[in-house]
Amino acid sequence: MADFVNGFWNMYVIVIVLVSILACAVLLYIQGKAKFTPGKTMGHVWDDTLEEYNNPMPKWWSWMFIITVVFGLVYLVLFPGLGALPGVLGWSSVGQYKIERARMDEAVQPLFQKYEAMPIPAVAADKQAMEMGKRLYLTYCMQCHGADARGAKGFPNLTDGDWLYGGEPDQLKQTIAEGRMGVMPPHAQLGADTIKDLANYVRAMSGLPNDAVRAAKGKEAFTSAGCIGCHGPDGKGNLAIGAPNLTDNVWLYGSSEATIIQTITDGRQNKMPAWKAFLGDAKIQLLAAYVYSLSHQGK
Protein backbone atom coordinates (compact mmCIF):
# COMPACT_ATOMS: atom_id res chain seq x y z
CA MET A 1 0.00 0.00 0.00
CA ALA A 2 1.06 3.55 -0.58
CA ASP A 3 2.57 5.40 2.35
CA PHE A 4 1.14 8.82 1.48
CA VAL A 5 0.69 10.87 4.61
CA ASN A 6 -2.41 12.57 3.28
CA GLY A 7 -4.91 12.37 0.44
CA PHE A 8 -3.38 15.26 -1.49
CA TRP A 9 -0.42 13.29 -2.87
CA ASN A 10 -2.71 10.46 -3.79
CA MET A 11 -4.86 12.81 -5.89
CA TYR A 12 -1.73 14.53 -7.23
CA VAL A 13 -0.41 11.25 -8.64
CA ILE A 14 -3.79 10.19 -9.99
CA VAL A 15 -4.24 13.50 -11.80
CA ILE A 16 -0.73 13.45 -13.32
CA VAL A 17 -1.18 9.88 -14.57
CA LEU A 18 -4.63 10.47 -16.07
CA VAL A 19 -3.69 13.82 -17.65
CA SER A 20 -0.59 12.23 -19.24
CA ILE A 21 -2.60 9.39 -20.74
CA LEU A 22 -5.29 11.80 -21.90
CA ALA A 23 -2.63 14.05 -23.48
CA CYS A 24 -1.30 11.06 -25.44
CA ALA A 25 -4.80 10.24 -26.67
CA VAL A 26 -5.44 13.87 -27.69
CA LEU A 27 -2.12 14.04 -29.52
CA LEU A 28 -3.01 10.87 -31.41
CA TYR A 29 -6.43 12.26 -32.28
CA ILE A 30 -4.98 15.56 -33.54
CA GLN A 31 -2.40 13.71 -35.60
CA GLY A 32 -5.17 11.57 -37.05
CA LYS A 33 -7.10 14.71 -38.13
CA ALA A 34 -4.13 16.67 -39.45
CA LYS A 35 -3.92 17.48 -43.16
CA PHE A 36 -1.14 15.73 -44.99
CA THR A 37 0.26 16.15 -48.47
CA PRO A 38 1.78 12.73 -49.19
CA GLY A 39 4.52 12.67 -51.79
CA LYS A 40 5.15 16.41 -51.80
CA THR A 41 8.22 17.88 -50.19
CA MET A 42 7.98 20.82 -47.83
CA GLY A 43 10.94 22.45 -49.54
CA HIS A 44 13.39 21.82 -46.71
CA VAL A 45 16.61 20.02 -47.61
CA TRP A 46 19.50 19.02 -45.35
CA ASP A 47 22.86 17.50 -46.18
CA ASP A 48 22.20 17.84 -49.94
CA THR A 49 19.64 15.01 -50.18
CA LEU A 50 17.66 14.80 -46.92
CA GLU A 51 14.20 16.22 -47.75
CA GLU A 52 11.22 16.85 -45.50
CA TYR A 53 7.84 15.44 -46.54
CA ASN A 54 4.44 15.86 -44.92
CA ASN A 55 3.37 12.20 -44.70
CA PRO A 56 1.05 10.75 -42.05
CA MET A 57 2.56 8.43 -39.41
CA PRO A 58 2.61 4.76 -40.46
CA LYS A 59 -0.64 2.98 -39.49
CA TRP A 60 1.12 0.35 -37.41
CA TRP A 61 2.77 3.11 -35.41
CA SER A 62 -0.54 4.80 -34.62
CA TRP A 63 -1.96 1.46 -33.57
CA MET A 64 0.94 0.84 -31.21
CA PHE A 65 0.12 4.12 -29.52
CA ILE A 66 -3.59 3.32 -29.28
CA ILE A 67 -2.83 -0.14 -27.85
CA THR A 68 -0.44 1.40 -25.31
CA VAL A 69 -3.05 3.88 -24.11
CA VAL A 70 -5.76 1.21 -23.85
CA PHE A 71 -3.39 -1.21 -22.13
CA GLY A 72 -2.39 1.48 -19.61
CA LEU A 73 -6.00 2.24 -18.73
CA VAL A 74 -7.01 -1.43 -18.44
CA TYR A 75 -3.94 -2.16 -16.32
CA LEU A 76 -4.67 0.70 -13.94
CA VAL A 77 -8.25 -0.52 -13.50
CA LEU A 78 -7.17 -4.11 -12.75
CA PHE A 79 -3.95 -3.62 -10.77
CA PRO A 80 -2.67 -1.14 -8.18
CA GLY A 81 -0.82 1.75 -9.82
CA LEU A 82 -3.16 4.73 -9.86
CA GLY A 83 -2.25 6.58 -6.66
CA ALA A 84 -3.23 4.38 -3.73
CA LEU A 85 -6.14 2.68 -5.51
CA PRO A 86 -5.88 -1.10 -5.06
CA GLY A 87 -7.20 -2.18 -8.50
CA VAL A 88 -10.30 -4.35 -8.91
CA LEU A 89 -8.36 -7.67 -8.92
CA GLY A 90 -7.05 -7.01 -5.39
CA TRP A 91 -3.52 -8.12 -6.36
CA SER A 92 -0.63 -6.99 -4.18
CA SER A 93 3.04 -7.95 -3.97
CA VAL A 94 2.59 -8.84 -0.29
CA GLY A 95 -0.36 -11.06 -1.16
CA GLN A 96 1.67 -12.71 -3.92
CA TYR A 97 4.50 -13.34 -1.45
CA LYS A 98 2.10 -14.87 1.07
CA ILE A 99 0.63 -17.20 -1.53
CA GLU A 100 4.09 -18.39 -2.58
CA ARG A 101 5.16 -18.78 1.06
CA ALA A 102 2.08 -20.87 1.82
CA ARG A 103 2.70 -23.06 -1.25
CA MET A 104 6.33 -23.54 -0.17
CA ASP A 105 5.36 -24.34 3.43
CA GLU A 106 2.87 -26.90 2.20
CA ALA A 107 5.56 -28.58 0.12
CA VAL A 108 8.14 -28.85 2.92
CA GLN A 109 5.71 -29.46 5.80
CA PRO A 110 5.69 -33.25 5.46
CA LEU A 111 9.51 -33.25 5.43
CA PHE A 112 9.67 -31.07 8.54
CA GLN A 113 7.22 -33.34 10.31
CA LYS A 114 9.22 -36.40 9.39
CA TYR A 115 12.46 -34.92 10.75
CA GLU A 116 10.81 -33.60 13.88
CA ALA A 117 9.68 -37.09 14.75
CA MET A 118 13.17 -38.55 14.30
CA PRO A 119 15.90 -38.55 16.99
CA ILE A 120 18.65 -35.96 16.36
CA PRO A 121 21.45 -38.46 15.56
CA ALA A 122 19.23 -40.05 12.88
CA VAL A 123 18.45 -36.63 11.38
CA ALA A 124 22.17 -35.84 11.47
CA ALA A 125 22.79 -38.97 9.38
CA ASP A 126 20.17 -38.01 6.76
CA LYS A 127 21.77 -36.41 3.72
CA GLN A 128 18.80 -34.33 2.63
CA ALA A 129 18.13 -33.10 6.18
CA MET A 130 21.75 -32.03 6.51
CA GLU A 131 21.57 -30.08 3.24
CA MET A 132 18.60 -28.22 4.66
CA GLY A 133 20.37 -27.81 8.00
CA LYS A 134 23.45 -26.42 6.34
CA ARG A 135 21.42 -23.86 4.37
CA LEU A 136 19.71 -22.75 7.58
CA TYR A 137 23.07 -22.56 9.34
CA LEU A 138 24.58 -20.43 6.57
CA THR A 139 21.59 -18.09 6.70
CA TYR A 140 21.19 -17.60 10.43
CA CYS A 141 24.32 -18.69 12.27
CA MET A 142 27.31 -18.06 10.04
CA GLN A 143 27.70 -14.35 10.91
CA CYS A 144 28.75 -15.26 14.44
CA HIS A 145 30.07 -18.83 14.35
CA GLY A 146 31.72 -18.63 10.93
CA ALA A 147 30.93 -20.42 7.65
CA ASP A 148 32.96 -23.42 8.83
CA ALA A 149 31.43 -23.17 12.36
CA ARG A 150 34.90 -22.87 13.89
CA GLY A 151 33.92 -19.70 15.71
CA ALA A 152 36.05 -16.69 16.59
CA LYS A 153 37.07 -14.82 19.71
CA GLY A 154 33.97 -14.81 21.92
CA PHE A 155 32.02 -17.06 19.52
CA PRO A 156 32.42 -20.74 20.34
CA ASN A 157 33.74 -23.28 17.87
CA LEU A 158 30.88 -25.73 17.21
CA THR A 159 33.00 -28.44 15.61
CA ASP A 160 35.49 -29.31 18.33
CA GLY A 161 33.36 -31.46 20.63
CA ASP A 162 34.10 -29.07 23.52
CA TRP A 163 30.96 -27.49 24.90
CA LEU A 164 30.03 -24.60 27.14
CA TYR A 165 26.45 -25.86 27.47
CA GLY A 166 26.69 -29.45 26.28
CA GLY A 167 26.58 -31.23 22.93
CA GLU A 168 23.81 -33.76 23.62
CA PRO A 169 20.71 -33.39 21.40
CA ASP A 170 18.50 -31.86 24.12
CA GLN A 171 21.22 -29.46 25.23
CA LEU A 172 21.80 -28.29 21.65
CA LYS A 173 18.08 -27.83 21.07
CA GLN A 174 17.76 -25.82 24.26
CA THR A 175 20.77 -23.64 23.40
CA ILE A 176 19.36 -22.79 19.97
CA ALA A 177 15.72 -22.45 21.00
CA GLU A 178 16.09 -20.51 24.24
CA GLY A 179 19.46 -18.84 23.71
CA ARG A 180 22.21 -18.66 26.34
CA MET A 181 23.79 -15.98 28.42
CA GLY A 182 27.28 -16.58 29.75
CA VAL A 183 28.32 -14.30 32.62
CA MET A 184 31.80 -14.33 34.06
CA PRO A 185 31.73 -11.70 36.83
CA PRO A 186 34.55 -9.11 37.11
CA HIS A 187 37.07 -9.76 39.91
CA ALA A 188 39.06 -6.50 39.95
CA GLN A 189 38.58 -6.36 43.72
CA LEU A 190 41.07 -9.25 44.09
CA GLY A 191 43.92 -6.94 43.12
CA ALA A 192 46.38 -7.17 40.22
CA ASP A 193 48.80 -9.46 42.06
CA THR A 194 46.28 -12.15 42.96
CA ILE A 195 44.76 -11.93 39.48
CA LYS A 196 48.20 -12.57 37.96
CA ASP A 197 48.54 -15.61 40.26
CA LEU A 198 45.13 -16.85 39.10
CA ALA A 199 46.05 -16.35 35.45
CA ASN A 200 49.18 -18.45 35.95
CA TYR A 201 47.15 -21.18 37.64
CA VAL A 202 44.62 -21.17 34.79
CA ARG A 203 47.49 -21.56 32.31
CA ALA A 204 48.98 -24.35 34.44
CA MET A 205 45.66 -26.22 34.35
CA SER A 206 45.80 -26.21 30.54
CA GLY A 207 49.42 -27.35 30.46
CA LEU A 208 50.72 -23.98 29.24
CA PRO A 209 54.01 -22.42 30.40
CA ASN A 210 53.57 -20.58 33.72
CA ASP A 211 55.30 -19.20 36.80
CA ALA A 212 55.10 -22.14 39.23
CA VAL A 213 55.25 -20.00 42.38
CA ARG A 214 52.43 -17.77 41.17
CA ALA A 215 50.44 -20.79 39.97
CA ALA A 216 50.64 -22.38 43.43
CA LYS A 217 49.31 -19.18 45.01
CA GLY A 218 46.72 -18.97 42.23
CA LYS A 219 45.51 -22.46 43.06
CA GLU A 220 44.63 -21.33 46.59
CA ALA A 221 43.00 -18.14 45.34
CA PHE A 222 40.94 -20.20 42.86
CA THR A 223 39.18 -21.70 45.89
CA SER A 224 39.19 -18.69 48.23
CA ALA A 225 38.02 -16.23 45.56
CA GLY A 226 35.08 -18.47 44.67
CA CYS A 227 36.13 -19.47 41.13
CA ILE A 228 35.30 -23.07 42.07
CA GLY A 229 31.65 -22.09 42.56
CA CYS A 230 31.25 -21.87 38.80
CA HIS A 231 34.27 -23.57 37.19
CA GLY A 232 34.25 -26.46 39.68
CA PRO A 233 36.92 -27.51 42.22
CA ASP A 234 39.08 -29.04 39.45
CA GLY A 235 38.37 -26.22 36.95
CA LYS A 236 36.50 -28.52 34.58
CA GLY A 237 33.58 -26.11 34.18
CA ASN A 238 29.83 -26.36 34.52
CA LEU A 239 27.51 -26.97 31.57
CA ALA A 240 24.47 -25.67 33.45
CA ILE A 241 25.77 -22.10 33.49
CA GLY A 242 28.18 -22.29 30.57
CA ALA A 243 31.29 -21.91 32.74
CA PRO A 244 34.09 -23.16 30.47
CA ASN A 245 36.39 -26.03 31.24
CA LEU A 246 39.68 -24.28 32.07
CA THR A 247 41.81 -27.43 31.81
CA ASP A 248 41.38 -28.32 28.12
CA ASN A 249 43.33 -25.61 26.27
CA VAL A 250 40.22 -24.66 24.26
CA TRP A 251 39.68 -20.93 24.63
CA LEU A 252 36.73 -18.67 24.08
CA TYR A 253 38.74 -15.47 24.57
CA GLY A 254 42.37 -16.50 24.44
CA SER A 255 45.09 -18.16 26.47
CA SER A 256 47.74 -15.45 26.76
CA GLU A 257 48.43 -14.26 30.30
CA ALA A 258 47.30 -10.75 29.36
CA THR A 259 43.98 -11.97 27.95
CA ILE A 260 43.27 -14.18 30.94
CA ILE A 261 44.08 -11.29 33.29
CA GLN A 262 41.65 -9.15 31.35
CA THR A 263 38.96 -11.87 31.53
CA ILE A 264 39.34 -12.19 35.31
CA THR A 265 39.64 -8.46 36.01
CA ASP A 266 36.83 -7.11 33.84
CA GLY A 267 34.69 -10.22 33.55
CA ARG A 268 32.95 -11.33 30.33
CA GLN A 269 29.39 -11.35 29.16
CA ASN A 270 28.25 -13.25 26.13
CA LYS A 271 24.93 -13.87 24.53
CA MET A 272 23.69 -16.52 22.15
CA PRO A 273 20.36 -15.27 20.78
CA ALA A 274 17.15 -17.32 21.17
CA TRP A 275 15.64 -18.60 17.91
CA LYS A 276 12.42 -20.33 19.00
CA ALA A 277 10.03 -17.50 18.18
CA PHE A 278 11.72 -16.67 14.90
CA LEU A 279 12.49 -20.09 13.41
CA GLY A 280 10.05 -22.52 15.04
CA ASP A 281 10.64 -26.07 16.28
CA ALA A 282 11.10 -27.78 12.91
CA LYS A 283 13.99 -25.59 11.79
CA ILE A 284 15.58 -25.76 15.24
CA GLN A 285 15.46 -29.54 14.99
CA LEU A 286 17.35 -29.39 11.68
CA LEU A 287 19.88 -26.88 13.04
CA ALA A 288 20.50 -28.90 16.20
CA ALA A 289 21.08 -31.97 14.02
CA TYR A 290 23.43 -30.02 11.78
CA VAL A 291 25.49 -28.78 14.75
CA TYR A 292 25.43 -32.32 16.14
CA SER A 293 26.75 -33.66 12.83
CA LEU A 294 29.63 -31.13 12.82
CA SER A 295 31.14 -32.55 15.99
CA HIS A 296 30.33 -36.18 15.17
CA GLN A 297 31.88 -36.37 11.73
CA GLY A 298 33.16 -39.78 10.91
CA LYS A 299 31.62 -41.21 14.07
Ligand code: HEC
Ligand atom coordinates in the same frame (compact mmCIF):
# COMPACT_ATOMS: atom_id res chain seq x y z
C1 HEC B 1 24.75 -12.85 17.26
C2 HEC B 1 25.74 -13.89 17.22
C3 HEC B 1 25.23 -15.33 17.20
C4 HEC B 1 24.40 -15.92 16.27
C5 HEC B 1 23.73 -15.29 15.07
C6 HEC B 1 24.32 -17.30 16.65
N1 HEC B 1 25.05 -17.55 17.75
FE1 HEC B 1 25.31 -19.31 18.67
N2 HEC B 1 26.39 -18.43 20.13
C7 HEC B 1 26.78 -17.11 20.14
C8 HEC B 1 27.55 -16.84 21.33
C9 HEC B 1 28.18 -15.52 21.70
C10 HEC B 1 27.61 -18.06 22.05
C11 HEC B 1 28.32 -18.28 23.36
C12 HEC B 1 27.42 -17.89 24.49
C13 HEC B 1 28.15 -17.89 25.79
O1 HEC B 1 29.40 -17.74 25.80
O2 HEC B 1 27.48 -18.05 26.82
C14 HEC B 1 26.88 -19.03 21.25
C15 HEC B 1 26.72 -20.36 21.62
C16 HEC B 1 26.17 -21.32 20.80
C17 HEC B 1 26.14 -22.73 21.11
C18 HEC B 1 26.65 -23.37 22.37
C19 HEC B 1 28.08 -23.83 22.17
C20 HEC B 1 28.60 -24.55 23.36
O3 HEC B 1 29.83 -24.66 23.43
O4 HEC B 1 27.81 -25.02 24.19
C21 HEC B 1 25.54 -23.36 20.05
C22 HEC B 1 25.25 -24.85 19.90
C23 HEC B 1 25.18 -22.35 19.09
N3 HEC B 1 25.59 -21.12 19.56
C24 HEC B 1 24.55 -22.59 17.90
C25 HEC B 1 24.06 -21.57 17.08
C26 HEC B 1 23.21 -21.81 15.95
C27 HEC B 1 22.73 -23.17 15.45
C28 HEC B 1 22.92 -20.59 15.42
C29 HEC B 1 22.01 -20.27 14.24
C30 HEC B 1 20.61 -20.51 14.46
C31 HEC B 1 23.61 -19.60 16.20
N4 HEC B 1 24.28 -20.23 17.20
C32 HEC B 1 23.58 -18.25 15.95
C33 HEC B 1 26.48 -16.16 19.20
C34 HEC B 1 25.63 -16.36 18.12
Ligand code: HEC
Ligand atom coordinates in the same frame (compact mmCIF):
# COMPACT_ATOMS: atom_id res chain seq x y z
C1 HEC C 1 29.43 -16.80 38.45
C2 HEC C 1 30.18 -17.85 37.84
C3 HEC C 1 31.65 -17.63 37.60
C4 HEC C 1 32.64 -17.32 38.52
C5 HEC C 1 32.47 -17.06 40.01
C6 HEC C 1 33.87 -17.29 37.77
N1 HEC C 1 33.68 -17.58 36.47
FE1 HEC C 1 35.07 -17.59 35.02
N2 HEC C 1 33.62 -17.83 33.64
C7 HEC C 1 32.28 -18.02 33.92
C8 HEC C 1 31.55 -18.10 32.67
C9 HEC C 1 30.06 -18.33 32.56
C10 HEC C 1 32.49 -17.93 31.66
C11 HEC C 1 32.22 -17.92 30.16
C12 HEC C 1 31.81 -16.52 29.78
C13 HEC C 1 31.26 -16.46 28.41
O1 HEC C 1 30.57 -17.37 27.97
O2 HEC C 1 31.52 -15.44 27.77
C14 HEC C 1 33.79 -17.78 32.30
C15 HEC C 1 34.99 -17.61 31.62
C16 HEC C 1 36.22 -17.64 32.22
C17 HEC C 1 37.49 -17.64 31.52
C18 HEC C 1 37.65 -17.55 30.00
C19 HEC C 1 37.93 -18.92 29.40
C20 HEC C 1 38.16 -18.89 27.90
O3 HEC C 1 37.96 -19.94 27.29
O4 HEC C 1 38.54 -17.86 27.34
C21 HEC C 1 38.46 -17.70 32.44
C22 HEC C 1 39.94 -17.72 32.19
C23 HEC C 1 37.80 -17.73 33.74
N3 HEC C 1 36.44 -17.69 33.55
C24 HEC C 1 38.46 -17.79 34.92
C25 HEC C 1 37.84 -17.56 36.16
C26 HEC C 1 38.56 -17.34 37.41
C27 HEC C 1 40.02 -17.40 37.58
C28 HEC C 1 37.59 -17.11 38.34
C29 HEC C 1 37.78 -16.77 39.81
C30 HEC C 1 38.43 -15.51 40.05
C31 HEC C 1 36.30 -17.21 37.70
N4 HEC C 1 36.49 -17.46 36.38
C32 HEC C 1 35.10 -17.04 38.33
C33 HEC C 1 31.70 -18.10 35.15
C34 HEC C 1 32.32 -17.78 36.33
